[in-house]
Amino acid sequence: MKYFLGIDVGALSTNAVILDVRREIVGYSIVQTGANSTEAAEETLEKALVMANIDRAKITSTVATGYGRISVPFAEKKVTEISCHALGAYYLYPDTGTVIDIGGQDSKVIRVGDGGKVLDFTMNDKCAAGTGRFLEVMAAKLRVSLDELGDLSLQASQEVQISSVCTVFAESEVVSLVAQNHPTEEIIRGLHRSIVNRIWSMVKMLGIRGAVTMSGGVAKNRGVVSLLEERLEQPIHVHTEPQIVGALGAALLALRLAQTAT
Amino acid sequence: MYLIKNLQYHFMKDLGLPALMRFSQRTKKRRPKKLDTCFGPPLTSTGRLKEIMTRHYLLSRYAEGARPVAWVTSGAPVELLRAFEFYTFYPENHGALCGAQKVGSELCEVAEGKGYSQDLCSYARIDLGVCFSGRTPVGKLPKPDLLFASNNICQTVVYWYKVLAYHWKVPLILFDTPYNFKDIADSDISYMVGQLEEMIPVLEEVSGKEFNYQRFQDVIRLAKEASLTWGEVLATMKARPAPMTIFDAFGHLAPIVSLRGLPVALNYYRVLLNELNDRVKKGIGAITDERKRLMWDNIAIWYKVRDLSNRFAERGMNFVAATYTNAWAETISYLDINHPFESLAKAYSLVILNNNLNHRFELMERLVKEYGVDGLVIHSARSCKPYSVGQYDIKRLLMDRLGVPSVVIEADIADSRVFSEEQTRTRLEAFFEAMEA
Structure with missing residues (x-):
């Protein structure tokens, strides 16, 4: 049996997906990237191999993606996360016309065509506004974990307006909101609103086509997803493991690579 | 005194500088050219271009006292000044040169140190930085007797040139052009003609020359012919393979910008056009394997022209x-x-x-069709707001109406500090993948 590996080395997490020849996911893993992306790639691969219960030698081909794609020495090919997220999202939800990926370092909106082909895309400009890093910084400031953010924001009955989109300035805004005794949930909801507004303008630049699929770590945050659904006035597909969508697309490309080679 | 300076100027222009440049060419060690397999043979006209532009900048040292000197914006109707034989200096062209030589950011810092915002156009910051520090890669800039600006390219030039007028203590002439929302009205034309006529006595006083209508007509003829020839030069890129790339054209643009209305510009474009037509006839392309044809929007990223040119040529992509x-x-x-x-x-x-977005879209649609464009690279330039506004609308329209894919690069014309290598690489690679899929 042959297996195909996709590795996505992102700014925050490094993810792997292993597919078999029937294009079924047999193993995946999500680890923190940390300071050494080559080591993170090795670690995530080992974990995915354990889950798939296969030997490393069974991997026929590997495609790497994400910002650290160049530091995966064993990948035959390196492809950008834009192509991979489009392909992964299309595989999970074939009605996908628009992908919103909010990752650690950047966020992007991709218009997807037949077969998961990228038709058009736009990314955040050189600024952390509207990215996972924004939420990470704010969660640390509010002393809550990233995973708690979503539920907390859904508990809020009101929200506080965050006026600055700049991560550094928004951080000091949060400090003063905390000092004014605003409830944490309301501040979090305000922060989520700020991200959603930033993403919304990117979606508007490209225009929505078909169903919307969200990928990347921030898609796990139910608070952000529900505010975004409200703003887009349509439901959003979110996979149970939205962080692996890029690695999944890379694995699909690895499979395609092996097929065209033979 | 004027007579001596004038004689010296003419001697240097016609004999001294050409001889000097020939001599320095001969003594310069010729580095062996790196063989780039993705490019066709280089254009021989480029040598002539370098000569013309080097002489123009060197001549500025002899212009003071011999000729009235004007600093001019790229969109100003310089033809009127030519009738008074001004030596013209283009701060924007000089800013591009500083950008290409990778000294733009440090000159910007000089202006920033005097309190000018980083959000201001980098051409303006470079020019003010040069004025404040006296540093320039061309040695020395000629002191202006007159400043001439038109707000047809942006509003920044109005305030930038006011600062120049204050700094150099010389008069500023502003040519105000009403924005064209839909159609240009007769009243707009007469408003502008009135301004041009009012400039004549000022120009006569600064230059010490009387207005000569016939000389003015000559300049108009030369400018028009040079512009038409430049149009023919660009049109050669309709051929497959295109005989030149837009990255070459960014360089060959210099004479039509800064020597427009002078015989040298027209003569140069005739030489260039001949060479390009010859290449088209022989089927010589600017890149050896032209598989995709692209269009560029906005001013060049001057410090990245060579780098970008290589990156696209490697993939068989040519800007036409x-x-x-x-x-x-x-x-x-x-x-x-x-x-x-x-x-x-x-x-x-x-x-x-100075024209509406609808006009810009129609122009781009026409260029896409005439030049067989497969994709568009949009430079969102931090410096040039009037050029960068509306680009996302155009991007969406080109995709929806013509199915032409595009990518936006966030960068700047001459300030390399705002260029992010990693983010640009990802955007470009994703664009390549989409183009090649």
Whole structure:
């Protein structure tokens, strides 16, 4: 049996997906990237191999993606996360016309065509506004974990307006909101609103086509997803493991690579 | 005194500098050229271009006292000044040169140190940085006797040139062009003609020369012909493979920008056009394997021209059109020697940056069709707001109406500090993947 590996080395997490020849996911893993992306790639691969219960030698081909794609020495090919997220999202939800990926370092909106082909895309400009890093910084400031953010924001009955989109300035805004005794949930909801507004303008630049699929770590945050659904006035597909969508697309490309080679 | 300076100027222009440049060419060690397999043979006209532009900048040292000197914006109707034999200096062209030589950011820092915002155009910051520090890669800039600006390209030039006027203590002439929302009205034309006529006594006083209508008509004719020839130069890129790339054209643009209305510009474009036509006849392409044809939007990223040129050529992608290079072929051809003032008003108020977005989209649609463009690279330039606004609308329209994919690069024309290598790489690679899929 042959297996195909996709590795996505992102700014925050490094993810792997292993597919078999029937294009079924047999193993995946999500680890923190940390300071050494080559080591993170090795670690995530080992974990995915354990889950798939296969030997490393069974991997026929590997495609790497994400910002650290160049530091995966064993990948035959390196492809950008834009192509991979489009392909992964299309595989999970074939009605996908628009992908919103909010990752650690950047966020992007991709218009997807037949077969998961990228038709058009736009990314955040050189600024952390509207990215996972924004939420990470704010969660640390509010002393809550990233995973708690979503539920907390859904508990809020009101929200506080965050006026600055700049991560550094928004951080000091949060400090003063905390000092004014605003409830944490309301501040979090305000922060989520700020991200959603930033993403919304990117979606508007490209225009929505078909169903919307969200990928990347921030898609796990139910608070952000529900505010975004409200703003887009349509439901959003979110996979149970939205962080692996890029690695999944890379694995699909690895499979395609092996097929065209033979 | 004037006579001596004038003789010296003419001697250096026609004999001294050409001889000096030939000598320095001969003594310069020739580095062996790196063999780039993705490019066709280099254009031989480029040597002539370098000569012309080097002589122009060197001549500025002899211009003071011999000629009235004017600093001019790229979109100003310089033809009127040529009738008074001004030596003209283009801060924007000089800013591009500083950008290309990678000294733009440090000159920007000089201006920033004096309190000018980082959000200000980098051409303006570089120019002010040069004025404050006296540093420039061309050695020395000629002191202006007059400043001449037109707000047809942006509003920044108005305030930038006011600072120059304050710094150099010289008069500033501003040519105000009403924005073209839909159609240009007769009242707009007469408003602009009135301004041009009012400039004449000021120009006579600064230059010490009387206005000569016939000389003015000559300049108009030369500018128009040079612009038409530049248009023909660009049109050779309709051929497959295109005989030149837009990255070459960014360089060959210099004479039509800064020597427009002088015989040297027209003569140069005739030489270049001959060479390009010859290449088309022989099927010689600028890149050896032209598989995709692209269009560029906005001013060049001057410090990255060579780098970007290589990155695209490696993948068989050639830039065959640009709204930027097209700007000097588009409206200057409206000039009419029988109606010089009216036609100047029309030509300079209808430039791309003073015209509505619908016009820009239609222009791009036409270029896409005429040049067989497969994709578009959009430079969102932090410096140039009038050029960068509306780009996302155009991106969406081109995709929806023509199915042409595009990518936006966030960068700047001459300040390399705002260029992010990693983010640009990802955007470009994703664009390549989409183009090749």
